[in-house]
Amino acid sequence: MFRIQTEPISPMPMEHDGAGGFVTFEGKVRNRNDGQPVLRLEYEAYAPMAESEGEKILNEAKSVFGLLEVKACHRVGVLEIGETAVWIGVASPHRGDAFRACAFVIDEIKRRVPIWKKEHYVSGPSEWIGCHQSDLVDSSHELYRRQTVLPEVGADGQAKLSAAKVLVVGAGGLGSASLPYLAAAGIGTIGICDGDQVELSNLHRQVLYAYGDNGLPKASVAATRLRRQNPYISVVEINNHLTAENGEELVGEFDVILDGTDNFATKFLLNDLCVRLGRPLIQASLHQFEGQIMVVDPASNGGCLRCIWPEAPYDGCVGTCAEAGVLGILPGAFGVLQANEVIKVILGMEGVLHSELLTLDLRNYETNRIRRKKYQNCPNCGNGHATTDCLDLTAAEAFTNGYALLDIREPEEWEPIPILPGHRIPLSKPAELRQFVGENQPCVLVCQRGMRSAALVRELRGFGIEVYSLIGGISSL
């Protein structure tokens, strides 16, 4: 609970049997400010908004740091030297989280809660100063000065950056590198979408996170870091993975999308959504010491990811970072290149990789630029084809949604031991198949590698049936 009060603050009781660490903070009125002796301080708050914003901060701290309890209050009225102006108490199973949460809460209160103060000096009172704005007075111009002198940026360009909304999907290695530069450049709204928690094995490449962040939600930690880095921008955290269900709404909210994901399923989902919604997508993929970067811009003729690979390859066919290994610097290099493309797209600059794929190998600095164009049979960009409608699901998505599974392989392909709990109707019995999918919507079709099921899904969707294809088929399980 967050309280604004006129009476003197006394520490609130904090008790919790599950807490191993209690940390409290008291902010007091001190006798000097800016080299001048201070007699007393006066605080004023817009109480309803201050209390609701304060409450929000406490809830954020609770979820980010896994707190058991958190309380705070702020005094208003005239305060003498040595009196307590703000009090915060947190309780957490471990001391590290308690210390960090306490620092987070006071920083965010100072930054966001509408409280004003007036300092009474010997020489007379000062003006009212917004505590939440005191650090921000007129410094944004200074913040971007070194880039606004560039003729390609200028005041107009800076205004475009600050009006832009950029969504970074995946706050891993690529996101760690791109996010701080996007924030530093003054992108007005940055969305961070990631449902994962920080793990120790991430830290050699995901440099947004510190050792002590282990186990905390990535999107929240990243958002807090960016808000401190640049208080002029708005950072939206989405503590979920991008899925076929939330994807359209999410992507639709932003102007430019940066793909920082590490699996084919999400890369292709994001590609399809961006083409359909007309959003430029900055895409990068990595392997050990080398990577590829390209821009999918539906307004260009360069085509999309499916123009190169019409069917999404199944995850596991080439190894992920976890299996194949990756040099920590590689996502750093590529994430920075992605941020560069984001800024070029927003500024409308030349040289965007919308019709090329750029490869770079950090072992020997070999680069390749391969020209891309729309592929006539691409399910997204091809002639006369409607765009695919997120036809593919991963096994995890299929199972968590509880959709019926239907194995469409021929009997001779069936393993001796049934590995799927679902039903089996081979592709060679189309009438039976049609009837089943019609009566069991939505269901997920499964074949050996996901090719036949995807083709059938496309056909069935034409009849308005809600049906999905398991990416990579049985081979991906």
Add this chain to the structure above:
Amino acid sequence: MTVFVTYFAILREQRGLNREQIETRASTYRDFYGELQERHGFTLKVDLIKAADRGEFVDLDSTISEGADIVFIPPVAGG
């Protein structure tokens, strides 16, 4: 016919080098990949591979011409 070929990612790992000059009688990129697959034990099926020649993506079933500078690109996911 002599062609240059460059490998990426898992193909480079399995071949053990970046780039080489090769004598081939294959007429299409698909056949050429098949030859290499047999010789070097590439695990990726041809359907998962993209080919580019002289800086441009090409159809696997189109014909290889003299002076080809081929790049085989497997799909890459990591991030």
